[in-house]
Amino acid sequence: MxxxxxxxxxxxxxxxxxxxxxxxxxxxxxxxxxxxxxxxxxxxxxxxxxxxxxxxxxxxxxxxxxxxxxxxxxxxxxxxxxxxGPIAKHDTWADSAPSGHILNTFTDAVIDNIRHTLGQIDPHAFDAACGLVGDPAHHLYIVGGRVTHTLAEYLFLHMQVIRPNITHVQSTSNAWPHYLLDVQAGDVFVIFDVRRYENNTLKLAEMAHAQGAKIILFTDQWRSPVHQLANISFSSRIVVPSAWDSAATTLLLTETMISAVQNLRWDSTKGRMEELEAMFDQTKLFRKFT
Missing domain, CATH: 1.10.10.10 (Winged helix-like DNA-binding domain superfamily/Winged helix DNA-binding domain)
Incomplete structure (x- = not known):
């Protein structure tokens, strides 16, 4: 830019x-x-x-x-x-709702958040982060907080299919120090931390960093204190007309990372997906419309 x-x-x-x-x-x-x-x-x-x-x-x-x-x-x-550009703005509105309706004001805020966030991200840094996340030679740890644990779980669920050697750590649990016992230099931590920043998450990051782990941080525009320890950090704008902050932009980056890592490892991921589907068929967990 x-x-x-x-x-x-x-x-x-x-x-x-x-x-x-x-x-x-x-x-x-x-x-x-x-x-x-x-x-x-x-x-x-x-x-x-x-x-x-x-x-x-x-x-x-x-x-x-x-x-x-x-x-x-x-x-x-x-x-x-x-x-x-009122015509261009009108095209993004919900046709059945007035311009001041929450459907449109909220959507406008999210679109603005996405535009500003993507304008700040270095594509080379994003590619490097995806390379680290996709490397099965190093254990991958995914960490979320009180609210962001949903994003962490979403990333973890997909990464389980894409690659082996992965752990989901909930910093809100008092058992999270157990996960640090086996951390080796070069292991990768993906950490989600947005305001209000959590002390457990910062302490976990400090201890992982001290053991030689690499940290990829997803945070907000004010940036978590973990930013000072992160090898790569992505800041998303999160403010919307709501009492709660928006996770839409962070989820966009998360899903983009999932897609990128899947493509990087497709040869092995395809086999894992086929094996998983065969297991689902045996369990009959899902209905099949054939």
Whole structure:
């Protein structure tokens, strides 16, 4: 993505690791209600983020703006761009619902999340992550939290078919240290951790990292503390008009990874799938319409 097409949100994501603690606090506050959060007075933004006015001024300059006024002008330009093309926007709506219906407002938010997330992902890093996940020479551990365990289970279920040598670890269980007993250098951990970040997940990642494991992290736009330990990290935008965050973009990345790893290992995966289907036929778990 070229610099002239970067949104302010994109710039913040790129600079997060270079910001001070107070500046990161401010950045997270801006992203929380982006872009509305940056349209008020500088003093109001500082108050909302619980930082000083000079902190706002410094971070705005780090983002490449001469001052807060230029920063706000760019935000307003982004808003104008978002409301252009009403015909194109209408095509994404549910035809039977008005434009302000939750079916459309929620879908618009998810589409926007996907667009911003994919714009931040390095395809080479994604390919490298898929290569690590698909390598049966190293044990694969998949970890989820209180909410993200559903994504972890989904990935685990498919990876069980695709490759051997795999373990599902639930960090919410008090038995998760048991799984670390057999971790070897080079083993791979896929960890899902979104806000509110879980202490168990961070501790698990720290211990796995200390044993030489490689970590692939799926997180949100504010990034889990596990980010500091991860070899490869994917940040998904998760904010939607709901009391709960959205898993749609993270699920998209997860399903894309499943597809990529399946293709990488198709010669062996095909045989595993055929063997599994034969077992299902014996168990008669599923109805067959033939």
């Amino acid at each position: 070229s610099s002239d097409t970067l949104t302010i949100s994109d710039r913040i994501q790129q600079k997060l690791d270079d910001l001070t603690r107070a500046e990161r606090q401010l950045a997270h506050s801006i992203l929380e209600n982006y872009p509305i959060s940056g349209l008020g007075p500088l003093t109001e933004l500082a108050l909302d983020a619980n930082v000083s006015g000079p902190t706002v001024a410094r971070m705005v300059q780090k983002l490449g703006f001469k001052g807060y006024a230029e920063f706000q002008a760019e935000l307003r330009e982004e808003l104008r761009a978002k409301v252009k």
